[in-house]
């Protein structure tokens with residue numbers, strides 16, 4: 001039984017991690033493409049249109065990856081988490097089905113038209129298709145987060161004698177207090193990713209002294225989008241999420257922050273330290289007293305529950321991973337704000353394009369927003385443990401009772417191999433597109 | 444409510460097989476008949492432009508099935524674990540084949556992705572047929588044997604095959620000779636459909652030949668259909684009872700028959716949409732007839748202890764189903780609108796449309 005759960009969880013974690021590499025760029029980039037196309041409509045300067053089409057090309061490759069890795073996600077609810085699907089399907093099936101009906105159709109129907117239809121449609125309609133693709137991808141984010149929000153903080157349900165969850169209030173799924181903060185934070189975080197990608201391609205062109213005209217445009221746009229979104233990700237949305245976690249998942253919060261013992265007179269904020277699960281303390285700790293209480297409750301001395309206040313089987317089962325994920329996300333978020341502020345400052349002083357140090361830094365920063373997004377999700381998902389539906393359904397009760405671990409291991413290995421191939425192809429194709437540059441778009 | 448959602452989901456699935464069916468078929472034809480690079484390219488394009496918006500119908504059907512019949516979703520997806528994951532992998536290989544062939548311009552690269560597209564299309568068509576075969580044959584629900592069950596009554600687990608390859612043992616695998624026959628029917632049908640699609644959408648040099656190909660395959664289809672009906676009757680003597688009890692259901696087999704007869708006259712039609720319409724009827728009639736013969740059962744049980752899964756004992760609560768019918772109708776209308784907009788803007792032959800570069 002134990003290893004059955006282990007492989008199911010590993011497979012889910014692996015496949016969702018790989019899936020989420022792609023939609024975060026899709027969602028952020030679609031917004032930036034709408035922006036470029038809009039500038040073109042307003043100013044009729046050809047380079048904006050070229051920029052929109054260039055990024056749409058990267059978008060298209062990325063989108064294909066998102067689709068082919070997304071279909072396994074939906075299937076896995078049934079294949080690996082059959083008991084969970086059976087018990088909660090009449091609730092989370094609602095939001096998942098709405099995602100298919102309202103967002104995937106929108107996105108995929110109009111993407112084809114955006115890519116192939118410029119001549120047939122004319123500029124205004126072409127802009128409209130870009131807007132619809134953007135709406136479709138953000139709607140996907142909305143519905144998938146509604147699904148996840150229900151798992152984090154279940155609402156509008158009733159549990160029958162046979163253990164089945166049935167929906168009693170449809171509206172509650174969308175007024176869930178967990179949903180809006182999570183959605184805004186997540187969408188802004190995906191804008192961070194796309195802004196870094198755009199800025200980094202810009203920095204690359206400038207440094208290589210190739211397509212410099214585009215390089216400057218990309219860098220400038222990327223830095224502005226990047227600065228605004230990085231700030232908004234931390235405050236107010238990150239903060240708002242943290243308040244939700246304290247309120248609805250206090251055990252998860254204690255573990256995220258690494259609070260082993262409750263402090264009577266207000267909690268300190270940990271900057272650095274390694275959880276030591278044997279002695280139940282943080283090694284090599286650097287912390288500032290009372291800050292955490294202030295950030296959470298605007299009260300320096302308010303008490304925050306530590307892990308000592310919870311039963312062993314109520315605490316997340318992988319506390320170090322949860323703690324690191326959270327600290328990596330927050331640490332990276334701070335670095336993004338720093339770097340983007342610096343870049344924006346020099347952009348304003350008209351010095352950025354010649355400051356090679358910052359250009360190199362921006363160029364190599366690309367993987368980090370991805371890491372921040374993924375560790376953010378690890379925080380949410382590991383913090384939800386040991387439950388699938390918080391407080392109500394344990395993860396161990398959700399797996400398919402009839403699928404043996406040998407089968408799951410086999411498919412897990414298959415996914416690993418196949419996704420390695422996909423990842424390699426993706427990098428080659430995106431690399432090639434960047435290398436060819438935006439100019440090759442104009443025939 | 445259950446009946447409403449059953450019909451909606453069945454229709455969405457049928458639309459999926461009609462739409463994605465032509466691009467599976469295109470892959471099969473591509474594999475066997477496309478020889479010149481020019482033809483290969485345009486044939487791949489006739490699928491490549493559309494596969495994504497077609498596959499969304501599968502995603503939608505999956506989501507709706509999850510919402511409306513969660514117990515069925517859980518039981519079938521976990522019970523057919525291995526074949527489903529294989530299908531996922533094939534979907535991935537097919538998609539990357541289509542998307543990547545035109546990205547680099549050297550022959551070896553193209554050959555690799557053409558093979559990936561063709562072979563996975565063929566296998567997918569086969570697997571989808573096998574899946575339908577499994578549904579009509581039924582499974583050993585609960586894993587019942589010697590008086591005990593190893594799973595809860597609505598769960599089961601099938602290996603890919605059993606050494607005997609017989610549908611008549613207590614533990615048939617996913618692949619046995621009966622489900623294979625249905626698999627071949629699916630391959631042949633989709634190949635005809637794909638050939639018609641190529642003729643409709645492209646000016647490829649093999650269009651003339653493809654009409655003959657479709658004609659011959661249609662003959663094979665008739666033969667396979669007869670074999671399948673006989674073997675179905677052997678496996679389950681009750682299989683046609685629904686049609687004698689409710690004769691109006693015979694409309695579905697009649698549609699199937701119309702499609703087949705029409706396809707025999709394929710070379711006479713000047714308008715290329717007509718053959719495509721007939722192959723659409725074959726697919727529509729084939730799937731709906733199978734479902735109609737089972738109704739209201741959606742997964743028969745091969746043992747007499749555990750009852751079959753029906754649309755009534757696997758459905759979600761009534762409240763859930765009725766709110767869903769509210770947004771579902773809006774969603775379906777929107778879907779129809781997108782579909783029409785897209786088809787109008789992309790109508791005509793696609794040879795000259797820019798793809799990849």
Ligand code: HDD
Pocket residue numbers: 181182183185186187189190192193233234235237238239241242243245252329330331332333334336369372373374375376377378379380381383
């Ligand atoms: C670029 C990515 C990124 C960055 C820089 C940040 N986050 Fe984040 N965070 C995410 C990307 C993300 C995410 C991937 O989008 C998550 C996962 C679930 C969600 O809704 O958003 C998330 C979740 C998430 C949660 C919820 C965890 C849970 O559900 O248990 C909290 C409390 C924070 N974040 C807090 C912050 C704070 C205080 C940040 C300060 C800098 C911060 N995040 C930066």
Ligand code: HEM
Pocket residue numbers: 009010012013016017020081144145147148151373374377378381382385387388395
């Ligand atoms: C919003 C939609 C999501 C839903 C509905 C969802 C649902 C699930 C489910 C059913 C599991 C398996 C049970 C478990 O081990 O907890 C799971 C686990 C997991 N998910 Fe999510 N997930 C979502 C998004 C994500 C994203 C975007 C990521 C990261 C990129 C992620 C990361 C993980 C990880 C790492 C696990 C394994 C946890 C563990 O092993 O303890 N999830 N999630």
Ligand code: HEM
Pocket residue numbers: 016019020022023024026027062063064065066067068069070071072073074075104105107108137138140141144145186498499502
């Ligand atoms: C377990 C959770 C998840 C499931 C079941 C899932 C399912 C899917 C499916 C089936 C597709 C393909 C749609 C198509 O055919 O067009 C897809 C793509 C997509 N998903 Fe996910 N997904 C999950 C997690 C997420 C998360 C957490 C996000 C973002 C917050 C997300 C955002 C998207 C977007 C924007 C797309 C469009 C394709 C792309 O942009 O790459 N998904 N997903």
